[in-house]
Amino acid sequence: MNIRKSSKWIALLLSALLLIPSFSLASASSSSDISGHWAETNLQEWVEQGLLEGFEANIYKPNKDVTRAEFMTFINRAFGLTGTATLNYSDVQSSTNKWYVKEIGKAVQAGYVKGYTDNTIRPNDLITRQEAAVMLSNLVKDTGASTADLSGFTDADKIATWAKDAVTKVFDLGYLGGYPNNTLKPQKEITRAESVVMINRAMEDQFTIYKKAGTYGAETGQKTIAGDVMITVANVTLKNTIIEGNLILGKGIGEGDVTLDNVTVKGNTIVQGGGVNSIHIINSSLLTIIVDKATGVVRIVASGITVVGAVIAKTPAIFVENALTGAGFGNITITEQANGQIDLSGNFDKVIVEVPGVTVNVVNGTVNTLEVTAAAADTNINLAANTTVTNLILNAATDVTGTGTVVNANVKANGSTLAKRPTNLVVSPGITVVVPDAPVVNPGPSVPSTSISVSNETQLLAALANNYYTHINVTANIAATKTIVINRAVTLNGNGNTISLAGDWTGETNAEKHGILVQSNNVTIDNLKVTLDKVGDTPAWGGNYGIQVYDVTGVTLNNVTVSGADGGILVNASLVTLTGTTDVSGNEFGGIEVSKGTEAVRTDSILTVGANAKILNTTETESKPTIWVEDGEGSVVGWNTLLIEKTVLEKEQTFYLLNVYNEAQLRTAVDQVGLKTISLGDDIGYLTSSLVLDRANTTLDGNGYYIDFESIFDNSDPIERHGIVIVADGVTVTNIYLYSDDEETNWTGSYGIQAYDAKDVVLNNVTVEYFNAGILVNAAQVELTGETVLYYNGFGGIEVSKGTEEGLGNSVLTLSGTIVNEEETEDHPTIWVTRDADGVTDQGTVVGWETRLIEAEGVGDDPQTFYYLNVYNEEQLRTAVDQVGLQTISLGADIEVSEKIVITRDNVTLGGTGPDVNYGIGFINQENSGIIIEANGVKVTDLILLFGSSYGIKVNNATGVKVNNVDIVFFDAAILVNASEVELTGKIYLQGNGSSGIKVAKDAGMTRNSVLTVTGTIDNNSESPSKPTVWVVYDADGVTPQGTFTNSNEDNVFTEVEKKDGDKIIQVNHHLPAPIIP
Incomplete structure (x- = not known):
């Protein structure tokens, strides 16, 4: 049967118009300039949802051309984008006083706009159809390779090279169409109406949208929604639902209500609409709430067993805990919009104010910790009667009013006033605070402290020069102008902040060319980022390190990140311990050097990798290692649980690598006791025998690379004919491609992966190509997660069985992800389960197949149970139609039915x-x-x-x-x-x-x-x-x-x-x- 579409049909399909609704909504104003417009339906919906604003009453100018900034604004509103990036374009900076700065920041943060090669963003330029296509293509989730052929359009050659893939993609997705004269007009400016229609299609494709009042979700049990969800109208109740992505409560809710009842949101819940009568969260679990409503106040009420991980309040809000038995709201951070107001009723763990001029009203209940950061000057806190704040931390001038109780107050900045004296009051040295009885002045000595906070280079250098302080806390990012030298025992706590050095500083001495130079014993650097700008310099090597530890002992680097240097860290004739996470990504020649210079009398360096330490280096290559040791000048202790060792004779160095780059390194890593994660740093070939994973709880992470096997089917030993053989419990193979040149027609028993007599094996995002069969689950327990792709495996996808050895148990294959098998046929199934000699008893079970595959009696001489992604005959088709849980039924052949x-x-x-x-x-x-x-x-x-x-x-x-x-x-x-x-x-x-x-x-x-x-x-x-x-x-x-x-x-x-x-x-x-x- 297989009727193929004629070229005439394909040409007609490619010339399809934009999908333009022609009917009108009854609610459209007869005096509005969108009434009767070809895009009236979408325009009216956007007006009702608050996504499209008019120039004046009933004037929306649908045919007006759109600028780049306006198009970004439409996208940001439609997709509920909230995050904002720092802008440093030549024509737009974050400090620019223009309406579009925040919208461009959202676009850059979301990753769909990057700007031009001349470092401009050109917000006021009119946007063309191909530019709009690029933005939408960058924004929407990856849909795989596009199949559309645009050559049928007479002006397809007008599409710019940089836009061709994007135009093809959005055309394939149906967001963009052609014109009746068989043109695409890629360079034509796009109007407001066209923008709305185009973005609306993308929005409806990417979101599950509830745009009518009513109750949605499962009546019993729970419904799972894999992607993002948007509610665009008031009076919606969503219940018994798990949302794997984000939930957006859109502007169209206005001042109305929305109820979430037994809802789990695994992404962000973004609140852009709702009034004072409330967003109700009942018996629900929300990871993060972001309040970002353009105008007005929204009230959010948590009740029942509700748990909210964290709250980011960008705009005014009221938070209420009512009849609550769960944990309620997590940390509430007030950010971005200054001079706003937050009301609290309930029992809250932590509230952080990060912007100036905010008013926090504690209306009822308690707050365990209320912190005003240094950036939040002129904060007002009002404590109603019978309310309590256990810990009040004031890092900026704050006015505390009301009759509520503060148990412990820690005042660290001048200019604060407390209407009621706290039970316990601590004032930092030199700080004055006004309380009812009398001003409390503490000149310093009466409350001694060995800790000091610094927020700029001058303060940092002064603190390092003052031997009194043993702990220095960095409270803001610091742009330094010269090397920061530490020449006494001290703990420098960065609190996640960055010390950056930039410019032409290429001195000859240590104190002139590094980021931080440690020249004292017993120094600890904690939770700090150090960045330089030396990558790409000429000459390439300037000897600039982010941190150099020079001729000292007892130095600890805990949770330290170093980037932008020639080398990240230099351990120079010193004893250094790494704890926490050390990130040395983004340094031009590698991560950490261990050496001792040219002075013979100096001691060898020892770098110790702590027992629970982690090292990250996303820019490692085989020639730019994570750690390198100059031979005879030092050693690395504890490396074997994270890295592999490589001797580089021509450089007289020893490299330590997080990744493996060839077969020898891969096999070394597989055998290395203590190494739990084996990561590929490149494609590896050509292996002529199996790779055996025989250590429990080991992960092989392909990082998206290939392992290529060559002629393994020629091996005389059957065990050597497979790609990867897993014979230990708890093994994970993830993000890997396995490729072989096996013959499809000659059965040699060659599988891409065999799991043999092993439990708790996980195969995640695995692709297997050109073996006899993809995977063999042999007396093993295996779970497939992510996407399992099976290509060109001659005899089928996955076999579930058990060998002939005595004592082997039945196999269990659990399907938690998706399976792709384009080569499935009726006699080459996606999964087959072998049976015992009785021809009746399966040698294993497949768990979770009901929502993905159909079960059928196998074809061929040997009795087996087959599982198909597609149906091939009438019996299978009718089985699939009735199979509860199976939502997609695909034909794999022409079928005659009775x-x-x-x-x-x-x-x-x-x-x-x-x-x-x-x-x-x-x-x-x-x-x-x-x-x-x-x-x-x-x-x-x-x-x-x-x-x-x-x-x-x-x-x-x-x-x-x-x-x-x-x-x-x-x-x-x-x-x-x-x-x-x-x-x-x-x-x-x-x-x-x-x-x-x-x-x-x-x-x-x-x-x-x-x-x-x-x-x-x-x-x-x-x-x-x-x-x-x-x-x-x-x-x-x-x-x-x-x-x-x-x-x-x-x-x-x-x-x-x-x-x-x-x-x-x-x-x-x-x-x-x-x-x-x-």
């Missing part, structure tokens, strides 16, 4: 393989034929339906049904929309249907009028005056239609003809002109 197929489960997709080659369903019993849809949300796609005496597709009393890229051939009629809501998308091809096309009606006793929406193209070669493409039936009164028909694709040019009996309308026919054959 009678009609009835779909009664919601949200099922029945399809072929794609728009170019469609499989078909042919009906043997033409008297009882067709696909009957009696469930909501069903999609029929990429199929050919052949031979029947009734309708090819009949939709009964269902909503949300889509028919996409379907050919219906030789039925009495193509489609019946019966008291249902159906949308036709893609290309609908109708041929040889006796009564022609599509009937819109409702049976007697049904109350819902039918709705047929056509956004795709229809090709009907059966069209005639008596055989319309679409006809809408009327009630017996001759006045009332039984449904509506809307076409929003200008490629379909319909002529409307009433069919009457006297004065009564029987039906309205919609005719297409005869197809034009080029």
Whole structure:
């Protein structure tokens, strides 16, 4: 059957117009300039959702061209983007006083805008269609390689090289279309209306959107939504739902309410709408709430067992804990919008104020810690009666009013006033605070401290020069002008801040060319980042290190990050210990040098890697190691749990690498006791024998690289014919490609991965290509996570069995991710389970297959159980249609069926393989034929339906049904929309249907009028005056239609003809002109 689309069809598909709704919303103002506009539906929705603002009352200027900054603003609003990057373009900086600075910051932070090569962003330039396509392509989640061919457009050569991939991608996704004259016009400026339509398509593709008031979610159990969710209207209740991505409560909620009941959000919950009567969170778990409402105050109420990990309040808000038994709100950080107000009612663990002029009202309950940071001057805190703050920390001038109680107050800045004296008051040296009794002045000596906080270079150098202080706390990023020299025992705590050095400083002495120079014993540097700007300098090597430890002992570097230097850290005739996480990524020649210089009397260096330490270096290469030791000048202790060792004779050095770069290093790492993670730093080939993982709880991380096996099927020992052999418990293989040159037609027992007699094995994001078969689960317990891809494995995908050795247990394969197997056929299944000699008992089980695959009796001489991604015959098709949990049913071959197929489960997709080659369903019993849809949300796609005496597709009393890229051939009629809501998308091809096309009606006793929406193209070669493409039936009164028909694709040019009996309308026919054959 396999009817291939003709070149004429492909050309018509490629020239499809922008999907432009032509009907109007009743709520559109008759005086508005969007009323009657081709994009009225989308424009009106955006106005109602607060995404599109007018220039004045009812004036939206839909045909006005859009600037780059305006287009970014539309994207930011639609996608709920909140994060802001620092801008340093030549034409726009973060300090620029323009409305668009924040919007551009959001775009840069989200990664969909980078700017031009001349370091400009050009916010006021008009944006073209190809520039808009690039932004959307960068923004939306990766959808894999695009398959669209744009060569059919007459101006395809006008697409800029830098934009071609993006234009192809967004065209493939349906966000961008062509014009009726078969052009794309990539360099044409885009209007406000076109921007709204284009971004709206992307938004609806990327989000699950609730835009009608009502209750959603599962009635019982829990519904899982894999991506992001958006609520755009008030009076929505979402319940019993797990959201794997973000939840956006959009501007369209206005001042209304939204309720989350038993909802888990694993990403961010972004609150952009809602009023004082509230966002209600009941028995729910939210990772992070970000409040970012443009105007007004939003009230957020937590009750029941609700847990909120953290809150970032960028705009005014009221937080209430009511009838709460769970942990409630986590840390609340008040950031970005100065002079705002936050009200608190409940029991809160920690509240942090990071911006000036904020008012915090503790209305009811308690706050364990309330901290005002140094940047938050002029903060006002009002404590109502019977409220308590246990720990109040004031790093900036603050006015504390009200009659509530402060138990412990720590005042670290001048200018604060407390209306009521705290139970315990600590004032830093030299600081004055006003309390009711009298000013409390502490000149310093009466409250001695050996700690000091610094926020600039001058303060830091002064603190280092003062032997009194043993602990120096860096409270802000510091731009230093010269090397920071530490020549006494001290702890320097960076608190996550950065000391940066930049400019032309290339001195000859240590104190002139490094970031930090340590020249004293017993120094600790903690939680600090050091950055230089020496990468790419000429000459390349300048001997600049981020940190040099010189001729001392007892130095500890804990949670230190060094970047931008020639080398990250130099351990020079010293004893240094690394604890926490040491990150030496981004240094030009490598991470850490261990040596001792040229003075013979100096001691060898020893670098100790702490027992629980971690080292990161994302820019390591085989020639730019993470650690290198000059031979005879030092050693590294504790390296074997994190790194591998490599001797470099020509440099007289020993390298220590986080990654492996060739077969010898890989096999060394596999055997290295104590090394728990083996990471690939490059593609590795060509292995001629298996790689055996025999140490428990080891991870092999491919980092997206290949291991290439060559001629392993020639090995005489069967165990050497596999790619990776796992024979230990707790092994994980992740993010790796395995490739072989095995022969597809000659069975040699060669598998990409064999797990043998091992438990708790995880295979994550693994691709296996060109083996006899992909994976063998042999008396093992294996879980597949992420995406498992099986390509060109000659005999099938995954075998589940157990060997012949005595005492082996049955295998268990658990499917937690997705499987891709484009080479599956009926006799080469995706998974097969071998049986015992009795031919009945399976040698293993597959867990979680019900939502991904179908189970069938194997084909061939040996009894087996097969699991398919696709269906290949009528029995499998009917099994799949009835299989609870299986939402996508894909044909793997043409199928003949004895009678009609009835779909009664919601949200099922029945399809072929794609728009170019469609499989078909042919009906043997033409008297009882067709696909009957009696469930909501069903999609029929990429199929050919052949031979029947009734309708090819009949939709009964269902909503949300889509028919996409379907050919219906030789039925009495193509489609019946019966008291249902159906949308036709893609290309609908109708041929040889006796009564022609599509009937819109409702049976007697049904109350819902039918709705047929056509956004795709229809090709009907059966069209005639008596055989319309679409006809809408009327009630017996001759006045009332039984449904509506809307076409929003200008490629379909319909002529409307009433069919009457006297004065009564029987039906309205919609005719297409005869197809034009080029």
